[in-house]
Amino acid sequence: xxxxxxxxxxxxxxxxxxxxxxxxxxxxxxxxxxxxxxxxxxxxxxxxxxxxxxxxxxxxxxxxxxxxxxxxxxxxxxxxxxxxxxxxxxxxxxxxxxxxxxxxxxxxxxxxxxxxxxxxxxxxxxxxxxxxxxxxxxxxxxxxxxxxxxxxxxxxxxxxxxxxxxxxxxxxxxxxxxxxxxxxxxxxxxxxxxxxxxxxxxxxxxxxxxxxxxxxxxxxxxxxxxxxxxxxxxxxxxxxxxxxxxxxxxxxxxxxxxxxxxxxxxxxxxxxxxxxxxxxxxxxxxx
Amino acid sequence: xxxxxxxxxxxxxxxxxxxxxxxxxxxxxxxxxxxxxxxxxxxxxxxxxxxxxxxxxxxxxxxxxxxxxxxxxxxxxxxxxxxxxxxxxxxxxxxxxxxxxxxxxxxxxxxxxxxxxxxxxxxxxxxxxxxxxxxxxxxxxxxxxxxxxxxxxxxxxxxxxxxxxxxxxxxxxxxxxxxxxxxxxxxxxxxxxxxxxxxxxxxxxxxxxxxxxxxxxxxxxxxxxxxxxxxxxxxxxxxxxxxxxxxxxxxxxxxxxxxxxxxxxxxxxxxxxxxxxxxxxxxxxxx
Numbered sequence: 053x054x055x056x057x058x059x060x061x062x063x064x065x066x067x068x069x070x071x072x073x074x075x076x077x078x079x080x081x082x083x084x085x086x087x088x089x090x091x092x093x094x095x096x097x098x099x100x101x102x103x104x105x106x107x108x109x110x111x112x113x114x115x116x117x118x119x120x121x122x123x124x125x126x127x128x129x130x131x132x133x134x135x136x137x138x139x140x141x142x143x144x145x146x147x148x149x150x151x152x153x154x155x156x157x158x159x160x161x162x163x164x165x166x167x168x169x170x171x172x173x174x175x176x177x178x179x180x181x182x183x184x185x186x187x188x189x190x191x192x193x194x195x196x197x198x199x200x201x202x203x204x205x206x207x208x209x210x211x212x213x214x215x216x217x218x219x220x221x222x223x224x225x226x227x228x229x230x231x232x233x234x235x236x237x238x239x240x241x242x243x244x245x246x247x248x249x250x251x252x253x254x255x256x257x258x259x260x261x262x263x264x265x266x267x268x269x270x271x272x273x274x275x276x277x278x279x280x281x282x283x284x285x286x287x288x289x290x291x292x293x294x295x296x297x298x299x300x301x302x303x304x305x306x307x308x309x310x311x312x313x314x315x316x317x318x319x320x321x322x323x324x325x326x327x328x329x330x331x332x333x334x335x336x337x338x339x
Numbered sequence: 340x341x342x343x344x345x346x347x348x349x350x351x352x353x354x355x356x357x358x359x360x361x362x363x364x365x366x367x368x369x370x371x372x373x374x375x376x377x378x379x380x381x382x383x384x385x386x387x388x389x390x391x392x393x394x395x396x397x398x399x400x401x402x403x404x405x406x407x408x409x410x411x412x413x414x415x416x417x418x419x420x421x422x423x424x425x426x427x428x429x430x431x432x433x434x435x436x437x438x439x440x441x442x443x444x445x446x447x448x449x450x451x452x453x454x455x456x457x458x459x460x461x462x463x464x465x466x467x468x469x470x471x472x473x474x475x476x477x478x479x480x481x482x483x484x485x486x487x488x489x490x491x492x493x494x495x496x497x498x499x500x501x502x503x504x505x506x507x508x509x510x511x512x513x514x515x516x517x518x519x520x521x522x523x524x525x526x527x528x529x530x531x532x533x534x535x536x537x538x539x540x541x542x543x544x545x546x547x548x549x550x551x552x553x554x555x556x557x558x559x560x561x562x563x564x565x566x567x568x569x570x571x572x573x574x575x576x577x578x579x580x581x582x583x584x585x586x587x588x589x590x591x592x593x594x595x596x597x598x599x600x601x602x603x604x605x606x607x608x609x610x611x612x613x614x615x616x617x618x619x620x621x622x623x624x625x626x
Contacts, residue, residue, distance in 0.1 A: 177487045200464045200563025209560050212499045225595040273496050276487025308512040
């Protein structure tokens, strides 16, 4: 049986796995993200020990150059992470591993897995949003991640501000875009604590639900995905947010799209923390 | 050569055409939109006089039920237009004309034509936005209109309000959504005149450009279309708006997506007022 490799390339760690199918992972490992050379050495050593690979799939932090016609296709671009800006992750892996490599964003990989095997199984479309240190998202249509002239950067949309929220936001580009207001990093910077340590009567809960809901409402009004999966550390550590987010979406849409079953539409990842690796293995199978 | 029919079904008029190809329209006519029965009688009489049709394509006002599994597929839903709510336009045309009928939204039809034959020719993706009495939009990916659980309703996204604009908006559902603030109807209601009659130093120009730009920026950050075509009466009568809209998009994105050639990306329809009929004929060819 052909063996495939999967890499979930994150800013903190690289998770790796091999498997014969997306639901049959045989070995896994994780390595701290350091310089490209140090990190890749760990990754390559792991895969050299697992046997010959048919192909490797990568779901990576970004932004990425995913233009098929670009000479730097497969590179990480514009990242503040030392050493990684303009590093061609795809090319480096092809050279080191000697097999074909498919690469997409971490959220597109997770979305692909949730769409085909998780919360969106059997449905034509799904959006996957991660709310962690940063905020990102991907759209899956008919089993394929949607790409335009670049991959989605929907964490940077501009929500309408909650009336009494005067926080300036932390995005170096936009200040108070969604990521600048509602990411884990923004929450910590505005309050000095993690969301889970915030008292239940703090208005921050309402503001966050409203901001996250604005991305959901915007997606429902544009691509109209059948499911919106909210993943990432902020959501998994504060699942109590799902209720207020759904209520805020209902208030924002005001039944314009009819009575939507938001309990079914806006959901956590069905694959838990395995969405990313599973999606990377799916990408490998499509090379 | 097989003959196809095209209908651009609008709230004010129904335009009809027949042709052997999208760039070869042989006969055209337009009829005022009245009751479904009266309007359809005109449409059917026109097509009966043009010869046997292989298929008919319709780009229609909406919202529409476009769920292929729905028993009311092809119906117009929730419209304030007397007699048209829940009228199954597709079924009525199939019965009257005796040939297959394909239906999509007016903006998806226009977008399809602009993507394949107009401003987006040769490119993988395009968004078509109309800013007229109302605001609507469609997304074309690889030559196909994008549908989720419904068609896009992007005119109802919620822009951040311009600091000194206190107009409450006119959308019966959302008040100050984009359509409630920046549609032709909203412009007339807030100022008592059409935009073309508004003095150049009126802040309304800046506000409108900012609001329209927010939809463009949101699209560039989510689906990242290669082209955004801005059509509809407000844009065609005030093409001076294109410059301020592009400038506002540049300010909102703050180079996060790199230096985008916004002069090339945000453009008027290349097919002028023929996008809709041309798109309807393309839909007919795909039945």
